[in-house]
Amino acid sequence: MADKKIFELHANVCKALGHPLRIEVIDLLQDKELCFTDILEITGGLKSNLSQHLSLMTKKGILKTRRDGQCTFFSHSSKKVAQACRLMREVLVDNLKNHKEILANI
Amino acid sequence: MADKKIFELHANVCKALGHPLRIEVIDLLQDKELCFTDILEITGGLKSNLSQHLSLMTKKGILKTRRDGQCTFFSHSSKKVAQACRLMREVLVDNLKNHKEILANI
DNA sequence: TAAATAGTTCATAGTATTGTGAACTATTAA
DNA sequence: TTAATAGTTCACAATACTATGAACTATTTA
Numbered sequence: 577m578a579d580k581k582i583f584e585l586h587a588n589v590c591k592a593l594g595h596p597l598r599i600e601v602i603d604l605l606q607d608k609e610l611c612f613t614d615i616l617e618i619t620g621g622l623k624s625n626l627s628q629h630l631s632l633m634t635k636k637g638i639l640k641t642r643r644d645g646q647c648t649f650f651s652h653s654s655k656k657v658a659q660a661c662r663l664m665r666e667v668l669v670d671n672l673k674n675h676k677e678i679l680a681n682i
Numbered sequence: 683m684a685d686k687k688i689f690e691l692h693a694n695v696c697k698a699l700g701h702p703l704r705i706e707v708i709d710l711l712q713d714k715e716l717c718f719t720d721i722l723e724i725t726g727g728l729k730s731n732l733s734q735h736l737s738l739m740t741k742k743g744i745l746k747t748r749r750d751g752q753c754t755f756f757s758h759s760s761k762k763v764a765q766a767c768r769l770m771r772e773v774l775v776d777n778l779k780n781h782k783e784i785l786a787n788i
Numbered sequence: 789t790a791a792a793t794a795g796t797t798c799a800t801a802g803t804a805t806t807g808t809g810a811a812c813t814a815t816t817a818a
Numbered sequence: 819t820t821a822a823t824a825g826t827t828c829a830c831a832a833t834a835c836t837a838t839g840a841a842c843t844a845t846t847t848a
Contacts, residue, residue, distance in 0.1 A: 583702040583709075589774045590705065590767070593696035595806085596689040603689075612825060625807055627826055637777035646815050646824050654776060656769045661696070663766040668695045670760060671743035701836085718795060731837055733796055752794050752845050 592636045593661060597621070597629050601650075602638075602661050609642070609651035698742045699767060703727070703735050708744075708758075708767050715748070715757035 592598060600619055604610060610618075616626050630650055633639040640653040652658055698704060706725055710716060716724075722732050736756055739745040746759040758764055 580702065580706075583706045585778075586767075586771055586774055587700055587702040587705045589777070590696070590699035590770050591805095593770075594693055594700045596686065596693045599693045599696065600686075600689045613823090616825095622808065623825070624809075624827080628806085631826080637773065637780070643815095648825065654773055656773050656776075660766040660769040660773075661692075663762045663769070664696050664699075665692055667743065667760055667762050667766075668692055670762075671695070672691075674743070697835095719793090722795095728838065729795070730797080730839075734836085737796080749845095754795065 589636055589638070592633050592638050593657075593664065595629065597626070598633060599661065601630065601633070602652075602658060605639070605650060605652050606658050609649045611644075611647040611649045613647070615650065695742055695744070698739050698744050699763075699770065701735065703732070704739060705767065707736065707739070707756075708764060711745070711756060711758050712764050715755045717750075717753040717755045719753070721756065 593602070597619060601615060604615060604618060612623075612627070612630070615630070616623055619626060630639065634641055634650075637653055638657050639650050642649045642651070699708070703725060707721060710721060710724060718729075718733070718736070721736070722729055725732060736745065740747055740756075743759055744763050745756050748755045748757070
C-alpha cells in the first residue's frame with residue numbers, strides 16, 4: 577500500500593474545509609476578493625485567529641493573496657474548492673430535509 | 683451573527699472528508715457498495731478503527747448501510763460527496779503541478 | 789446449543805487543532 | 819521621524835480527534 581500517500585495529501589487539502597470560520601471565508605470569497613480587515617469585520621473574532629486560518633488555507637493552496645499597499649487581499653486560487661464546498665452544503669441540506677421527514681413520520 | 687450555525691453544520695459535514703482512511707473509503711465506494719470485511723481487507727488496519735470511521739461517516743449522512751445476514755454493506759448516500767471529493771483531488775493535483783513548476787523555475 | 793464470523797462499543801493514551809493575547813514587522817500618513 | 823494601520827508570528831492552554839485492544843452483540847453454521 578505505497579499509494580496511501582495520495583490519501584494523506586488529499587485528506588490534508590480536504591481538512592481545509594473542516595472549520596466553521598474557514599467555511600465562512602470560502603463562502604465570502606465566492607465571487608470577490610476581500611482584504612484581511614474586511615474579512616475580520618464580517619466574521620468577527622480575533623485577528624490573530626483569523627490570520628492563522630487564512631494562512632492555513634493559503635498554505636494548502638486554497639486561497640491566494642495579493643498585497644496592495646497596506647492591505648492583503650485574499651481570493652480563491654481555484655473555483656473548484658468553492659464548488660466542492662457548495663456540493664457539501666447540498667449534502668447537508670439534503671440530510672437536514674431527510675431528518676425532518678423522518679421526524680415528521682413519527 | 684445568528685447564522686453562524688450553518689457554517690458549523692457545514693464544516694461538520696466537510697470534516698468527514700478530512701482523514702486519509704475516510705478519503706480512501708469514499709474512493710473505494712465510488713461505484714459500488716462493499717461490506718465491512720471487504721473494506722477492512724483493502725484498507726488494512728484495525729477493525730475497531732475502521733468501524734469508528736465508518737460510523738462517523740454514516741452519522742454525518744455521507745454513507746448509508748444495508749444489512750444482509752452477517753454482513754453490513756456500506757455505500758454513498760449521495761453522489762455529491764464523491765463529486766466534491768474528486769474536485770478536491772483536482773485541487774491537490776493542480777497544487778502539486780504548480781509546486782513542481784515553481785521548483786523547476788529555480 | 790456451541791462455535792465461528794462480522795461487526796460495534798468502550799476506555800484510554802497519544803496526537804493534532806484551536807483560541808488567546810502579547811510581541812513583532814511592514815507600509816503609509818502626519 | 820513618529821504614529822497609525824494592517825497584518826503576522828509565537829507560546830501556551832484548552833479542546834478535539836485518532837489509534838489501540840479488550841469486551842461486547844448479533845447472525846449464521848455445525
